[in-house]
Amino acid sequence: MARPKLLPDNFTLCLVGTVILASFLPVHGQAAVGFNWVTNVAVGLLFFLHGAKLSREAIVAGATHWRLHLVVLLSTFALFPLLGLALKPLLSPLVTPALYAGVLFLCTLPSTVQSSIAFTSIAKGNVPAAVCSASASSLLGIFITPALVSLVVTNQAASGGASPWHTVGNIVLQLLVPFVAGQLLRPLIGKWIERNRGVLKFVDQGSILLVVYGAFSEAVDEGLWHQIPLSALGGLLLISVVLLALALAVTILVSKRLGFNRADQITIIFCGSKKSLAAGVPMAKVIFASHAVGAVVLPLMLFHQIQLMVCAALAQRWGARDTSGETRAASRERPAAAVARR
Template sequence: MAARQFRLPSYRLPVDGYVLLIVLCAATAAVIPARGIVAEGLDQGIKWVIALLFFLYGARLSPQAAWAGAKHWRLHLVVFAATFILFPLLGLALQPLVGAGLLSPQLYAGVILLCALPSTVQSSIAFTSIARGNVAAAICSASVSSLIGIIITPVVVGLILHNGGSGPLISLHDVEKIGLQLFVPFLAGQLSRPLTARWMERQRKLLGYVDRGSILLVVYSAFSEGMVSGMWHQIGLSDVAVLLLVNAALLGAMLGLTTLAARKLGFHKADEITIVFCGSKKSLAAGLPMATVLFPAGMVGLAVLPLMLFHQMQLMVCAAMARRYAKRPEEDTGRRPGNDAGKPGTAQAA
């Protein structure tokens, strides 16, 4: 009689591997921070790294893909309103936490940065596809969100922090710096597409390593500066606990409000999925380099902490939601009465 074989069940950690690498870089900076001439050289290198990142974003963003779903204007207006109006308003509503001593001004600045950032591109589209949502509309909304976020995010952050007394209003010098480090490289990338688009398409894996590696370098630099300046002595476990609660409240509120808005406005299920995933998520890839431009070097480490925690939380929650959406009956992808946005062919899943 053959012996019975037993296999232990395999489990996957519900943690994004890239987030683990980011945590590892932060831990390395805590033990071996960059100092002196090394830190100065790293600071100069980061400026070029950020320019390279936004050049790559511009070179890889196809204008045709960005505008493919532009006719679905009702959906896009809802997503953009959620991303750049509702989210910042929720962040502004959290300002009393600073007065109550629950959030430091530096961490609150990070929360505002989080609330003002554009939506993710890759994960928003991926979750929409898994959930059998309107992928074409997700591509358009997420891509255009990342584009206009280069302009809107710094303005929103500056206005809110100035009004709340937590930081200065963006000056002409700041606008010039943001333009040179973010918008000009992005525009150069767009203009280079006739020459670089095919090569970029062939080297997608290599370029993925480049931009992810660049972000890791930004994290190491930011956390090194925080260690050298002594800023990390200002944060404790209670601060992290408050941030986790704030992030959970923000994510829960946005998921609920985007779902409610999509249903009240008569969107069918596939469009609802796109609105929920594109309107409730924030881009870590855009937020980290933007933080180095918007905040003083010694403050960047604390300012990006809310975003890093939120990023992992949104991945875990949205992954579970996408799987749940995907289990719905096929007939749920149909149109709802009175909705002119759900025409055949606009809600096909990838």
């Protein structure tokens, strides 16, 4: 098996290029208004396609494993925010207040979907349970993330002081409604989407790049790079490494102590230690004042790349260890047994 390359992928390079482009050629004035409209349409299309792609059968197959899902959700929406708050006295001096607000926002986000499932599969974990946990985390995050932001991010840039319920309403309108529409239309377009996965990937990555470009354009106009010293970027790198290391350590320890088998441990580790860039960037655009979005998503972009590199290495290492095939059998037996009991 080939070794994982600990290098940025093409999408990460595109993100960096987008930030550089926005730093030198930001969008202004009426062009920014039109660009914002195009971005909103792209984000709505993204969640519509994700809704149409999500298989209900896979969700039902893994949904009965409630103990695993509970551990993943607690790690995602309780452990991370508690770590962000507990470490704030030690880590916040390393970065600016705006960047640490972005770190706290990162801690409130749901888990990734695609990469959590992919890494679980590579490591020979319980893939049906990973599909269920990651998807549930993404959906619940639409409601939980804004509420957590109102509790842990003491920053008036968040929604400009609007109530969390107002923010939830905006997120439901812009993200959940398209998602539900996609689910309802899945019988008609689901097969077409399965055959044309490149379309979803294009919309997925393209919408994120649009949001990042618009966010950093406005942030640059507000003097973002004059407010962030180079030392703060180094501190942000350290914070990201510490958060990921602690999340991995806790999920490994807890999953073992609770008696989960190896396949389930792998699922808990990968679903419970990661944060979603695809959900986080659009949410930041809705939750935070427009001039603050650039600084808020910068920690998420960095954490995203670090989690991909580290989890890719772990997944290939653990997958290479599992030569007996027992883990794969375990991951297949549980959903089959669940269906048989129904």
